[in-house]
Amino acid sequence: MRGILPKVVKATVMGLLWFFLLYVLPSLLLSELVEQVMPGYTQLLRAFAIIIVFFVVVSELLAGTIFQYALKMGKAFVFMGFFIYSLNGGFLALDFEMVHIEADLRVYLAMLLTIDFLGLAKSLLQAIDFLAKKTERQLAI
Amino acid sequence: MKYAIRALGWATAALWILVILFSGTVVYSAMQIGMNFGEEPEMTVSNGEITMSIPFSISNGGLYDISELNITTFIAAEDETVISRSTTTVPLISRGDTVNKTHDISISLDDIVTKNLTYMLFNDINLSVGMFVGLTYAYAIPLTISTDLSMPWGAPLNNLAIGEISPTPPYDLPLSFENHAFFGLNGTISLEIMDSLNELIGSGTTDILVQPGGGYDDTIPVTITGDPSDVAEVRLYFDTSIFSFGPVVIPIE
Numbered sequence: 517m518r519g520i521l522p523k524v525v526k527a528t529v530m531g532l533l534w535f536f537l538l539y540v541l542p543s544l545l546l547s548e549l550v551e552q553v554m555p556g557y558t559q560l561l562r563a564f565a566i567i568i569v570f571f572v573v574v575s576e577l578l579a580g581t582i583f584q585y586a587l588k589m590g591k592a593f594v595f596m597g598f599f600i601y602s603l604n605g606g607f608l609a610l611d612f613e614m615v616h617i618e619a620d621l622r623v624y625l626a627m628l629l630t631i632d633f634l635g636l637a638k639s640l641l642q643a644i645d646f647l648a649k650k651t652e653r654q655l656a657i
Numbered sequence: 658m659k660y661a662i663r664a665l666g667w668a669t670a671a672l673w674i675l676v677i678l679f680s681g682t683v684v685y686s687a688m689q690i691g692m693n694f695g696e697e698p699e700m701t702v703s704n705g706e707i708t709m710s711i712p713f714s715i716s717n718g719g720l721y722d723i724s725e726l727n728i729t730t731f732i733a734a735e736d737e738t739v740i741s742r743s744t745t746t747v748p749l750i751s752r753g754d755t756v757n758k759t760h761d762i763s764i765s766l767d768d769i770v771t772k773n774l775t776y777m778l779f780n781d782i783n784l785s786v787g788m789f790v791g792l793t794y795a796y797a798i799p800l801t802i803s804t805d806l807s808m809p810w811g812a813p814l815n816n817l818a819i820g821e822i823s824p825t826p827p828y829d830l831p832l833s834f835e836n837h838a839f840f841g842l843n844g845t846i847s848l849e850i851m852d853s854l855n856e857l858i859g860s861g862t863t864d865i866l867v868q869p870g871g872g873y874d875d876t877i878p879v880t881i882t883g884d885p886s887d888v889a890e891v892r893l894y895f896d897t898s899i900f901s902f903g904p905v906v907i908p909i910e
Contacts, residue, residue: 614806620799627679631672638665645658 527576531569539565560602567594582650585643592636599628683795686719686752702840705767705899715747716755721795723750729789730762732808734774735782740764766900777810778902779817781837784808811837811869813899819891819907820876822850822859828885829876830861832893842867844897848877849904851890858883865897 542561571591578584600606606622696712717723726747733739745760769777776782790802813836820831830850836842843866850859861879894903 615802615804618801618803623797624676624679627672627676631669631676634665634669634672638662638669641658641662641665645662648658 523577523579527573530576531573534572535565535569538568564598564602567591567598582643582646585639585646588639588642589636592632592639595635596629596632599625599632603628679795682720683798686721687794689718689720690723691716691718700839702899705901706763706765707840707899708761708763711760711762712757713760714755714757715750717750717752720752722752724748724793724796725791726750727789727791728760729791730760731787732762732764733785733787734777735784736774737785738772738774740768740772740774740784770900770902775902777812778814778900779812781812781815782810784810811839813838813840813842814895814905817893817905817907819893819909821909822879822881822885822888823876824885826881828859828879828881830879830891831874831876833872833874834867835872836867836869839869840899841869841871842873842897842899844895846877847894847896847903848879849892849894850879850881850888851892852883852887853889855889856883858888859885 539561543558571587571594575584575587575591578587603621603625606620606625608619608621610617610619691714693714693716694711695714698712699710701708701710715723715726728745730741730743731739732741741762741764743760743762745758747756747758750756769775784807786806786808788804788806791800793799815835815837817834818832820833822828822830830848832846832848845862845864847862848860849857850861852858859879859881861877863875863877865873867873888909890906890908892904892906895901895905896903
C-alpha cells in the first residue's frame, strides 16, 4: 500500500498536467478560431487528451513492470488509429460557407505514423531489455 | 540494446520536433499568403468570342514555396453543357515572391449555336460557374479549393417578336427585341418571307446597333413579290460582330 500511494499521486499529478497542457490550454487559446474553420475539432482534441491522459496515468501505475511496455506498444497502435481517423486517412475536406477545401495530408500522416512506429519499436526493445535483465537477475540468484 | 533504445528515443523526439515545427510554420506561412484581385476585370469581344480577363496577384510571404498552382473555371448552361473552360497555371511561386497573372474566361457565341444552346440567345437564364484552385504547398501538401456560383445570363434577343406586314406598299415588318446581354449587337438582320406553299415571296435587310441593356423596336422595309395576305412564316437571319445565327422561324397565323 505504501508503494502504491506515491505512484497514484504521481499518476494523478501527471494526468492533470497533461490534461491541462493538451486540452485546457489549447481550448483557451485556439478553440474559437479553429472551431470556425474545422467543426468537430474540439471533440478530436478532447479524445486526444483523454487518450494521452489515460496512457500517462496507467503507465505511471504500471511503472517497473513488463505491462508498462505492453501499454506503450498499445499506445502506439491506438495513436496510429487515432491519427488515421482524425486525418481521414490523409484526405481532409472542409466546407467553409460556399467554398470546399480538400487537403492531401498523407505526407503529414506518414510523419506521424513514423513516430508511432519508432515508439512501437522502442517499446518492443525496452520490453525485451526488461525481460533480459529480469532473466539475468534470476540466473544470478 | 541500451544504445538502440536511446537512438530510437532520440529519433522519436527529433521527429516530434520536426512535425511540430512543420505544423506551426505551415499554418503561419499559409496566413502570410495574399491573393489580390485589385484591378477590374476587362471584357473584350473579338472573332465571336467574349473574353473576360481577370487580373490577379499572389504574394507568397510564407516560408514555403507554392508549386503547380492551377486555376480552372468552367461555365455551364442550365442543361449542364459546358460552354467555357479556362485554365491558368503558375508552375512555381517561391517564398517571398509575388506573381501577377491574368485569368481569361472565354465564351464563344458560335459555340452556343453549335452546341444547341440557342435558347440562350432568347431567354435569360442562370449560368453555373465553377472555380477550382489546385496547388501544392511546401512540396508536401496538395490542396484544392473549389466553389460553385451562379451568374445571370442576359439573352441578346430577348422577347423577339414580329408584327404584321403592312397591307399596302411600301411593305414593312415591325420587329422588336431587347438586348439583355452585356455586349452590344452590331450587324444586320435579314429576313425571308415564305407563303403557305413554303415559297419565298419576300425579303428584307436592315442594319442594327443595339447597346447592352437597350432594345430594338423598328420596322424593316421588305420587298414582297407574292401575295402579302398569304404569308405563312418569316425567317430571320442575324449576322452580328459576335455571332451569326439563323434562320429563326416565326410562323404567322
